[in-house]
Amino acid sequence: MFIIPDLLDTAQLREIRTLLAEARFSDGRQTAGPGSRNVKNNLQGDPSDERIQQVQRQVHERLTGHPQYRILAVPRIVRPMTINRYDEGMFYGDHMDHPLLAGDPPARGDVSTTVFFSAPDEYEGGELVVNSQSGEPRTFKLPPxxxxxxxxxxxxxxxxxxxxxxxxxxxxxxxxxxxxTRRELFSDVSQITRWVQDVAADTPQERLANKVYNNLMRLWCQP
Ligand SMILES: O=C(O)CCC(=O)C(=O)O
Ligand SMILES: [Fe+2]
Known part of the structure; x- marks a missing residue:
């Protein structure tokens, strides 16, 4: 689990908020799977609305190009963003995201992401609560x-x-x-390799770090 601070800057957020103020939203239950239909009560940006598409594109581009996301999530396919809105009384109860993502190309769901648009003082409740591996839940209500x-x-x-x-x-x-577990180990190795490349360029140590990194990639990464 990791946080990417300031994925979006103030100007982008202002533009997104302006677009979303006018955009069309519909009942999120329409896209819920059988396992989550009864616990889902929110609104989703209508993907046929040009304003929603603009927000989806902008956020997707920022996320997929972000160095921290690239190193820590090691993404292969990132699904289009869904724009969620929860008005007073809305919620999304305990659920798991679907392991197989329909679409072209089909993909497996490995890493879920939430990008916050609203400031924490604009709403009460609405925390994202994630059960961690150890069972101790973590609560997120992050700045926009x-x-x-x-x-x-x-x-x-x-x-x-x-x-x-x-x-x-x-x-x-x-x-x-x-x-x-492998993903985390690979991220650690890629970070330390970058550091060695910086501080020990053209040394046997750099060549060794590169070798380990590349061979782990060959061993573990799906092309
Ligand atoms: O809005 C969120 O922060 C998460 C919503 C969620 O879990 C989902 O859409 O699958
Ligand atoms: Fe979810």
Whole structure:
């Protein structure tokens, strides 16, 4: 699980909020699977609305190009963003994101992401609660523009919003490395390799670090 601070800057957030103020939203239950239909009560941006498409594209581009996301999620396929809105009384109860993502190309769900658009003081409730591997749940109510990524196989929920409205974008990605422990180890190795490349360019140590990194990639990464 990791946080990407300031994935979106103030100007982008302002533009997104302006677009979403006018955009069409429809009942999120329409896209819920059988396992989550009864616990889902939110609104989703209508993907046929040009304003929604613009927000989807902008956030997707920022996320998929972000160095921290690339290193930590090792994404292969990142699904289009879904724009979620929770007005007063809305929530999304405990559920898991679907392991197989329909679409072209089909993908496996490995890493889920929420990008927060609303400031924490604009709404009450609405926390994203993610059950971690150890069973101790973690609660997120992040500043606008921040993102949180967590393994798609963890149970999570959005608490009922009791005042105001909560806007966020979510997506699920297939990682080049399915196993979460390997993914973390690979991210660590890629970070230390970059550091060695910086401080010890053209040394046997750099060549060794590159070798380990490349061979781990060959061993674990799906092309
Ligand atoms: O809005 C969120 O933060 C997460 C929503 C969610 O879990 C989902 O759309 O699958
Ligand atoms: Fe979810």
């Amino acid at each position: 523009g921040h993102a949180v990524c967590y393994p798609a196989g963890t149970l999570h929920r959005v608490n009922p919003v009791t005042r105001g409205s909560r806007l966020a974008a979510v997506t699920v990605a297939e990682s080049r490395i399915q196993d979460v």
